[in-house]
Structures are given as C-alpha cells and as structure tokens.
Amino acid sequence: MTYEVLLSLAIFAFVSSVTPGPNNLMVLASGANFGFRRTVPHMAGITAGFLIMLMLVGLGLAQVFVSYPVLKTALRVISVVYMLYLAWKIATAAAPVEGLQKKHPMTFMQAVIFQWVNPKAWAMGLTAMTVYAPSQEIRVIGIVALTFGVVNLPSVCSWAYLGQKMQIILTNPTRLRMFNICMALLLVGSLYSVLV
Secondary structure: OOHHHHHHHHHHHHHHHHOOOHHHHHHHHHHHHHOHHHHHHHHHHHHHHHHHHHHHHHHHHHHHHHHOHHHHHHHHHHHHHHHHHHHHHHHOOOOHHHHOOOOOOOOHHHHHHHHHHOHHHHHHHHHHHHHHOOOOOHHHHHHHHHHHHHHHHHHHHHHHHHHHHHOOOOOOHHHHHHHHHHHHHHHHHOOHHHHO
8 A cells, every 4th residue: 555545545534533423423422421531432442343344344244235235225224223212312311410320321342333333334434445445455454444443543532522521511401401412413414324
C-alpha cells in the first residue's frame, strides 16, 4: 500500500468515524448520562466490534450477502428494529438522581455485538474493504483494520467527552430528558439511509 493510498484510507477512516452516526450519538448520550469513565467499555466495544467486523468483511463475509440477498434484507430489518429499541431506551432514560443505580451504560460485549446491526458500520466496512483491500490480501486487510482502530477509538472518545461536558447544562432533569429525546430522534433519523 503506497503512502498516498494510506493517507486516503486514514482520511476516509477519520471522516467516517468522527461524523454523527449511531455509535457516536449513543456515546454522546452515554457520556451525558453516565460520564466518560463509565462509557469507556462502550467505546472499547465499538472499536473492537468494528475491527472484528472489518476483518471478517475483508476475508470474504461480504460475499455471503451477495450470494444470499435475503440475509441482507433480514439484517436490515433486525438493524432497524434494534435501533428503534435503543432510541426508545435513550428517550426514556431516567435522570441520574432518579435511576443511576438501576441504569447502566452499554457494556463492552453489547457494543461489540451492536456493530453487527449498525448500518453505518456495515457501510463503512464494506466501502473500506472494497476500495482499499479489493485483493483480499491478509496484510492489506490488516492495514485497513489497524488504520480504523487507530482513528476510531479517539473519534468515539471525543463524542463521549463532549457528552460528559454537557452534564454541566444537563443538571436539570427536564433538560436531560429533552436531550435524551433529541438523541433518540437523531438515532432514528440516522436510519434514513437504511430505509430509503
């Protein structure tokens, strides 16, 4: 992989990782509701889950969806239903004083598994491997995955940090409720590209 291609890959990884999407909106909400430290397993799970997905897509998983289009449709339906469920959970999250003991942020494994129903993760993974690793060489797939790993974790961390900083203005339960409802609506809005 040439320097120019690697630079192009790094830019693609950064732009696709840092822009709003289901993962970033969820860690923003988690940072606001639970703080940065309690969101760390969620962020680590996003990065690990996406890297696993990326490697498997690069090794040929994408061909399964080409061979069996019904699986792609099933994945789309499961993704939409699960994202709507998560949006509902975010919208109805209790304020910390009301329910911090009962509520908890997404765990590492939940975030790993979530990548498999995250439409943006699929789009990023399929595009990255199609454009930057079309030969399916293990070394090139590894470079693509490593590049995303280096870029992805700081990107999601910045969203969680922003959420934590927003706690200052979200001390009022009404403002926190409105914030959570807005995050839920944005999460539902992120499904537009899947549904159209």
